[in-house]
Amino acid sequence: MTNAEWATRGNKVFIGTYSRFPAAMVKGSGCRLWDADGKEYLDFLAGIAVCSLGHCHPAVTEAICRQAGELVHVSNLFHTPPQIRLAELLVNNSFADRVFMCNSGAEANEAAIKLARIHSGEGRYEIISLAGSFHGRTLATVAATGQPRFHQGFEPLPQGFVHAEFGDPRTIEALVSSKTCAILCEPLQGESGVRPLEPEYIRAIRDICDRHGLLLIFDEVQTGLGRTGTLFAHEQLGVTPDIMTLAKALGNGLPLGAMLTTESIAASLTVGTHASTFGGNPVATAAAVEVLTLMLADGFMASIREKSAYFVDKLQGVAVRYPQWATGVRGRGLLLGLMLTDKGIERGAEIVQRMFEEGALINFAGNRVLRFVPPLIVGTAEIDTLVDKLCLVLDRLA
Numbered sequence: 001m002t003n004a005e006w007a008t009r010g011n012k013v014f015i016g017t018y019s020r021f022p023a024a025m026v027k028g029s030g031c032r033l034w035d036a037d038g039k040e041y042l043d044f045l046a047g048i049a050v051c052s053l054g055h056c057h058p059a060v061t062e063a064i065c066r067q068a069g070e071l072v073h074v075s076n077l078f079h080t081p082p083q084i085r086l087a088e089l090l091v092n093n094s095f096a097d098r099v100f101m102c103n104s105g106a107e108a109n110e111a112a113i114k115l116a117r118i119h120s121g122e123g124r125y126e127i128i129s130l131a132g133s134f135h136g137r138t139l140a141t142v143a144a145t146g147q148p149r150f151h152q153g154f155e156p157l158p159q160g161f162v163h164a165e166f167g168d169p170r171t172i173e174a175l176v177s178s179k180t181c182a183i184l185c186e187p188l189q190g191e192s193g194v195r196p197l198e199p200e201y202i203r204a205i206r207d208i209c210d211r212h213g214l215l216l217i218f219d220e221v222q223t224g225l226g227r228t229g230t231l232f233a234h235e236q237l238g239v240t241p242d243i244m245t246l247a248k249a250l251g252n253g254l255p256l257g258a259m260l261t262t263e264s265i266a267a268s269l270t271v272g273t274h275a276s277t278f279g280g281n282p283v284a285t286a287a288a289v290e291v292l293t294l295m296l297a298d299g300f301m302a303s304i305r306e307k308s309a310y311f312v313d314k315l316q317g318v319a320v321r322y323p324q325w326a327t328g329v330r331g332r333g334l335l336l337g338l339m340l341t342d343k344g345i346e347r348g349a350e351i352v353q354r355m356f357e358e359g360a361l362i363n364f365a366g367n368r369v370l371r372f373v374p375p376l377i378v379g380t381a382e383i384d385t386l387v388d389k390l391c392l393v394l395d396r397l398a
């Protein structure tokens with residue numbers, strides 16, 4: 001079966017929610033993927049910041065296989081060892097004392113929204129999030145998402161979500177009322193174009209929460225788990241949230257999400273108030289235990305920061321060499337964006353397509369920047385190859 005044959009079959013049976021590259025991926029290893037025609041790709045998308053240890057990391061694959069041979073699912077009517085091990089690792093390495101497990105980023109945010117509401121009590125249900133944010137595709141998380149294009153056609157959306165303009169804490173404070181229970185934000189907006197929140201801005205948000213008795217929820221679904229060069233992005237900002245959500249990289253590709261919080265806030269979710277049939281599935285959590293163990297090993301986070309500095313330098317070189325297309329670099333760790341000129345933005349989708357043809361996978365985040373989210377195990381030689389391909393594509397763009 002070729003790419004084209006797979007695409008024809010797929011396009012006949014799927015609801016058309018995705019615009020896909022014309023390739024059927026059949027194999028992965030480290031930072032490489034292979035399609036059904038045997039073409040090799042250098043993967044700087046990593047399943048959208050998911051496969052942080054690279055495709056089919058041997059230790060993760062082994063953990064998955066071992067657990068799949070022992071026990072795959074029993075529901076949360078029982079304890080299971082991998083789920084407990086993972087929760088302990090998360091608690092021991094974060095501000096949090098308690099964890100709720102689910103299967104995706106949107107579900108983790110749904111859990112956070114429910115917790116913020118039930119903890120804050122009657123009449124206090126409103127959550128302030130930021131323009132340009134992305135929090136998921138369920139109805140409540142779409143309502144929390146500060147981008148109208150995700151709302152259109154799905155109204156009426158669940159009530160209790162308001163959006164503040166990005167960048168000025170006063171626009172947030174102006175929205176606080178007796179109904180407000182929480183402020184929800186990403187430490188760095190990934191989907192809308194790799195837009196970091198400045199530390200002073202985040203500290204001002206924490207301060208608003210403290211002065212008004214609001215919960216601060218960090219959506220670290222994309223930024224968490226080493227992506228920005230520390231286990232959690234907020235560690236670099238000097239601000240601790242009350243609730244944090246994780247997902248993408250947690251299972252290195254197996255579906256898994258988590259919502260973390262402190263002892264006293266967690267106490268508001270009592271037996272029967274929230275649940276997930278699959279949440280914290282033994283196979284997914286066994287994979288995640290391996291992921292966290294590898295990420296917590298000596299030197300892993302430092303290696304991300306080193307490679308980030310190397311990559312940023314290279315991308316800045318691209319911006320200098322192609323001022324007609326690119327203006328600079330932004331982001332943290334290995335969540336980086338090449339900012340484009342207006343002319344570059346017009347051609348962004350085409351650049352991504354041409355990179356695909358050259359065997360390099362990137363994307364065009366928020367129709368604004370070229371986003372690079374390689375596996376965190378990427379090597380400098382792979383970064384060089386990616387940048388060479390990008391220069392080749394930009395040379396030919398003219």
Ligand SMILES: *Cc1c(COP(=O)(O)O)cnc(C)c1O
Pocket residue numbers: 103104105106107109134135136137186190191219220221222223247248
């Ligand atoms: C990807 C993402 C989500 C949604 O995660 P799903 O697993 O697709 O539901 C939520 N928040 C942020 C910041 C994300 O990047």
